[in-house]
Amino acid sequence: MSARAGSKAAILGTVMGLALSGCSAMPDSGPTERSVLNAQKDQAHNPLGFEILPVTPQIAAILASEVPPLISSLDAANNPFSHNDRIGAGDVLTITVFELGSGLFASSGGGGASAAAGEGASAPGPAASVTNQNLPPTQVEADGTISVPYVGRMRAAGMTPQDLAENIRRSLGSKSQNPQVMVRISSDIANTVIVSGEVHHPGRVVLSTAQERLSDVIAIAGGATYSPEDTHVQLVRGDRTGATDLGTLESFPREDIRARPGDRIHVIYQPRTYTVFGAAGKDATETPFKSPNVSLAEALARVGGPADTRADPNAAFLFRFEDPVAARQLGLTTPATPIGTPVVYQLDMMNPSSYFLAQRIPMKTKDVLLIANARINRFYKMNQLIGTLVSPAITAAWIAK
Structure with a gap:
């Protein structure tokens, strides 16, 4: 029995030794805070030359100013209301002039439409007729004026068709017998x-x-x-x-x-999304915005925040290609790429002030969030592995006993 117990002890010792030696080879979902910070200083691991900026009130203010106005x-x-019935430059107008008797615009052949004058007409004699004539299509010039026969150039832009018709009627009053004018916008550009x-x-x-x-x-x-x-x-x-x-x-x-x-x-x-890696509460995923604006705080909450068992809440990183304007305001010296200046923002979620700042920072499409793994995460996984290997042996020993 003692030899058997010694053999079991030797096996367990060997298993533990292998587990300890393989600790560095344990799989992980992402780098630790130290790995990210060291990569910034290592040119071999940082060919883009990105900088890591801790989130401060000043940085949050600069990033918040990038949100487009509603x-x-x-x-x-x-x-609150606009005038959608105004004449403007480029519009084409149809102007129709109605006159009593033989008017200025009546054709010599009497081609204009005619009708018996009503009781209120001022035309002399019961046989007076009404003629109407459509003027050639009239385009409003760039200076907002039009030219009307027997009237000359007059202002049209900014007026309603009814107002312009009344101005033309008054201008023709001394030249025609009781003229009436109708103006219609036939081609509306303004x-x-x-x-x-x-x-x-x-x-x-x-x-x-x-x-x-x-x-x-x-x-x-x-x-x-x-x-x-x-x-x-x-x-x-x-x-x-x-x-x-x-x-x-x-x-x-x-x-x-x-x-x-x-x-x-x-x-x-624009299907706007951001991507999450590392020790988040949910697995690595591409998350859609689903709303006009998403703050950094909301983005972290949507993925479950830092996982209790494996995350380092001191190190939430936001990877972004920043716009040139914001890059200049931040004082970044990193060479710009065709899609922006690479930069990493670090948020310390153990600092209560960071939660206020995270509410001000807007997410952008294609941003990448990384929640760093805790340095003891590999030891935690190693303990789980040891427990998985040792537990059957302990159970077998207990049964044998």
Whole structure:
């Protein structure tokens, strides 16, 4: 019995020795904090020359300023409605003049339509007729004016068709007998928006007095090609820009503002995701945004945060190719690549202040989150391995006894 016990002890000793010697070869889900920090200093492991920046209030403020303004911020509070019935440069107008009797615009052959004058007509005699004549299509010039026969050049841009018709009528009053004028915009250029990108029918969309909203305009253009959550909508209004996703426009009326003449709407297919590696609560995964903006705190929460059994909460790393503007503000000296300047941000989740800062830092598409493994993680796995190997032997010894 003693020889058998000695043999078992020798076997157990050998197993433990092999386990200890193989500790460094144990598999891991990612590097430790020390490995990442050392890689920054090692040119062989850092050919891009990235820098590691601890997250501070100053860095959080710079990164927070990169969030594009909401589309609703482009809608001035003092002018929530636009005028979609105004004449503008480039519009083509159809002008019709009605006159009593033999008027200025009546054709010599009497080709104009005629009818008996009503009781209120001022024409002399019961046989007076009304003629109407369509003037040649008239385009509004770049300076906003048009030329009308017997009137000359007059202002048209910024006026409604009714206002312009009244101005023409007054100008013809001394030259024609009780003239009446109708103006119609036959080719509307000024009251349009440009819709481009991933829609079925990109191009100009004419706005009406119904005051269409952004989602209405996209629907008029045939609708988006892809699903709302993967469709990014960028609005350019004057010299300002706002952006959101189509799902937000459809779900939040406050963001679905009314389109205005001259707006440019870019519809972009952008399935925004970020990737998580290391000792997160969930396995390595590519996580979709599913909302217009996602903060670093939200991104960490969606993947379960640091795993209690194997993560080092002092070392959550955000890997990113930073925009040139932000890179200059951060003082990065790393050479830029075609997709940005590589940089790594380190967040210490054992510091309560870091949770406030993480709420301010916006995630960007294609960001990579790495939650470093704790240095004792391999020893923890080794203990599990030893337990797996030793437990059957202990059980067998207990049964033999």
